[in-house]
Amino acid sequence: MANFKQHGMLPATTHDEASRQEFVSALRGHLSGRLMPGNYRVFHERVEPAFKARTGRNPESEHEVRELMTKNPFYQFWSAMQRRSQEMLWESVIDPTERQLPELIDKARKLGARPLPGKRKGTLRLDPKLEVPRYHTAADIHLQPGGYHTDFTADDIAAGAIYDKGINLYMGGGLGEENNLTGDTLVAYIRKAHPDFAPRSILDMGCAIGNSSVVWAREFPKARVHGLDVGAPILRYAHARAQALGVAVDFSQQNAEHTDFPDGSFDLVVSHIVLHETSKSALVRVLAESRRLLRPGGLMLHLEIPRGRTHMQKFMFNWEAYNNNETFSRYMTDLDLRGEALKAGFAPDQVRVDQFTPELDDTQKNYGDEFFWNILVGRR
Amino acid sequence: MSSPADPVKQPPTRPKGHRPVVFDDPAIDQLHAAYVTLATELAVAFERIDTLERLLERHAGVTREEIEGFEADGAVAESRATRRTDLAQRLLRPFREFREDQIARAEHARSAPVRAPDEP
Numbered sequence: 001m002a003n004f005k006q007h008g009m010l011p012a013t014t015h016d017e018a019s020r021q022e023f024v025s026a027l028r029g030h031l032s033g034r035l036m037p038g039n040y041r042v043f044h045e046r047v048e049p050a051f052k053a054r055t056g057r058n059p060e061s062e063h064e065v066r067e068l069m070t071k072n073p074f075y076q077f078w079s080a081m082q083r084r085s086q087e088m089l090w091e092s093v094i095d096p097t098e099r100q101l102p103e104l105i106d107k108a109r110k111l112g113a114r115p116l117p118g119k120r121k122g123t124l125r126l127d128p129k130l131e132v133p134r135y136h137t138a139a140d141i142h143l144q145p146g147g148y149h150t151d152f153t154a155d156d157i158a159a160g161a162i163y164d165k166g167i168n169l170y171m172g173g174g175l176g177e178e179n180n181l182t183g184d185t186l187v188a189y190i191r192k193a194h195p196d197f198a199p200r201s202i203l204d205m206g207c208a209i210g211n212s213s214v215v216w217a218r219e220f221p222k223a224r225v226h227g228l229d230v231g232a233p234i235l236r237y238a239h240a241r242a243q244a245l246g247v248a249v250d251f252s253q254q255n256a257e258h259t260d261f262p263d264g265s266f267d268l269v270v271s272h273i274v275l276h277e278t279s280k281s282a283l284v285r286v287l288a289e290s291r292r293l294l295r296p297g298g299l300m301l302h303l304e305i306p307r308g309r310t311h312m313q314k315f316m317f318n319w320e321a322y323n324n325n326e327t328f329s330r331y332m333t334d335l336d337l338r339g340e341a342l343k344a345g346f347a348p349d350q351v352r353v354d355q356f357t358p359e360l361d362d363t364q365k366n367y368g369d370e371f372f373w374n375i376l377v378g379r380r
Numbered sequence: 381m382s383s384p385a386d387p388v389k390q391p392p393t394r395p396k397g398h399r400p401v402v403f404d405d406p407a408i409d410q411l412h413a414a415y416v417t418l419a420t421e422l423a424v425a426f427e428r429i430d431t432l433e434r435l436l437e438r439h440a441g442v443t444r445e446e447i448e449g450f451e452a453d454g455a456v457a458e459s460r461a462t463r464r465t466d467l468a469q470r471l472l473r474p475f476r477e478f479r480e481d482q483i484a485r486a487e488h489a490r491s492a493p494v495r496a497p498d499e500p
Contacts (some may be wrong), residue, residue: 015431016424023423027416070402080402080409084416084474091393098391139397152391325397 003173004165008111008244009059011096011104011161011236020092020180022328028085029172035078036316042074043312062314062333069315083323086143086170093165094145097158108157108240116246124239126254132230133255133350135279139325142170148208148231160237183215186301188358189375190268194299199223199267203293205256205286206274210238213249216270217242223267228254241245245302252337257285271302275376280331287344291380300378306355307333337376351378394477413474421467 013021047068052058059065063097069075098106115121132149134196144166148159167179175181190197200223204213207227217225227249229235235251242249254260256271256278269290275283290300314333320326341351355372403409436442452460 013429019424019427020420022427023420027420041399076402078410079400080412083400083402083417084413087395088417088420090395094391094393140395143397144397145392145395147396152389158391323400325395327397 001176003244004168005177006085006338007178007241009104009107009157009161010165011093011100013096017092017096020088020095024085024089024092025029025169025172027081028089028169031078031082031085032172035081037266039075039316040077040312043069044080047072047351059311062147062311062318064312065315069312079319079323082319086324087305089169090144090162090166092164094158094171094261097161097165100130101153101156101158104161105153105155105157108236109155111240111243114234114243116243119248122242122248123240123250124235125250126235127234127253128232130230130253130255133257133278133282135277135282135328136230141277141325141327142166142327148229148234150231151233154232155236157237159231159233160235162240163234164211164237164241164267167346178214179209179211180215182303183212183366184315185356185358186212186270186272186303186375187215189301189354189356190299191291193354193377197268198297199299201266202226202268202270203261203266204270205271205290206277207238207251208234210235210249212248212270213238213273214242214245216251216268217247225249226261226266227251228256230255230258230328257282257289259289259293261293263292264298266293267295267298269293269298269300273303275304275327275337276329276332277301279328280335283331284340284344287341287346287376287378291345291378294378294380298380300376300380302337302376304332304337304374304376306372306374307335337374341376341378346378350380351376399477399481410474414471417470417473421470 009369043065048058051068059068070079072231112124136147136149144159144162146152146159148163150156150159152158166178167175171181176184199220202216202220202223202225204216204225207213207229208231210227210255213225218225225248227235227238229238230253232253235253238249241250242251256274271286275286278286287300287302290302292298306317308317318330318333321328321330335338337353338351342348354375354377356375357372401409403412
């Protein structure tokens with residue numbers, strides 16, 4: 001597939017499987033690039049004026065916008081299409097993964113044990129007793145069947161293989177050839193805002209398949225990089241994938257709300273669009289844990305997507321919450337991220353939210369020119 | 381809790397969680413989903429035909445008359461039948477899932493204890 005680098009752990013595809021994936025990816029690109037903006041036009045040119053003519057005022061809340069837009073035929077069509085494309089995305093990746101699963105598991109075992117030339121190899125530490133938090137088990141995040149955390153066979157890696165290819169299709173290739181966009185974004189930020197910062201120990205919270213962990217390990221080759229997540233199959237895959245790419249990362253199955261690392265273990269604690277997949281109560285605990293794990297002078301960077309300024313934008317951003325199993329992400333709307341960090345123990349002069357747009361090549365930009373990332377920055 | 385791996389457990393083909401109904405009539409949701417699937421399978425078929433045509437072109441020797449006059453028999457007919465069934469199953473998947481939802485809801489309703497109106 002265009003703009004995606006084959007590595008040792010990706011399942012092969014038949015002719016038709018590849019075509020199916022390519023089409024879903026193209027359809028999603030069309031939906032987000034061409035069809036989705038139509039919702040704003042429909043709202044501003046039809047729905048809102050009609051509401052104003054009837055009531056003498058504009059809609060005054062996200063809820064009011066929702067009441068109006070979910071009855072609009074254009075929105076209904078787009079929403080159904082978006083939902084179905086998300087389901088088909090996983091279906092198109094599950095088929096080849098399940099077909100080759102025994103071989104993939106065998107590959108993962110071999111890659112995991114293989115020494116890396118000239119450097120120490122990465123490690124994997126699983127905890128079968130770990131309680132997977134409710135924000136993972138209540139519904140399968142992003143509609144990935146089984147979620148990131150369920151083992152269906154011994155040494156399962158399916159969730160990771162499905163996620164790797166799935167998120168590539170999700171963004172129509174926009175995440176980069178190794179799903180490196182979010183890692184690259186934080187690296188670009190640190191290079192700009194803290195050019196002299198040279199971390200020796202880095203923790204990637206909610207690392208999933210370690211796509212960003214690998215970016216950090218390559219960027220700071222002298223640093224020891226840890227990636228943690230609650231899902232066993234996704235971490236087994238992350239470990240094998242990093243090994244296949246020749247990058248040493250130490251993965252462990254832990255909850256970012258309370259890890260087993262000693263105080264002050266890390267120079268840098270990062271996460272990449274993870275916070276909105278947790279819950280309002282978990283968020284403060286994750287931030288407090290980030291603070292505990294930083295050594296004095298250490299840096300915390302949590303990358304997040306903005307949640308919209310207008311009622312209509314908030315409604316559209318929350319499509320994912322109602323339709324794509326980002327079940328708890330609604331709490332992020334209007335949430336004062338900096339205020340949550342203060343609750344977690346950061347001093348007022350230690351924490352801020354930066355808006356950031358990295359300069360990327362055009363193939364990585366499938367979002368509008370007005371797009372920016374939010375970065376919650378904390379210092380210890 | 382992440383449970384120990386059970387080799388007989390089948391991986392799910394559907395995500396856990398509520399599936400929203402978008403249109404006023406849920407039947408339109410089903411039709412719409414099937415229509416998107418159909419478009420995908422059409423794209424898959426087009427791409428395969430394109431591959432074939434390009435290979436035929438490259439290696440030559442095949443005429444349009446031959447293609448028009450081709451008769452599928454034996455193993456070819458069988459493989460085409462399997463392919464048709466596969467398409468039908470993909471196409472009907474949203475209806476099947478809709479039916480599963482209806483059954484699950486009905487079973488849920490049945491499993492609730494029935495009480496007389498004056499019972500606490």
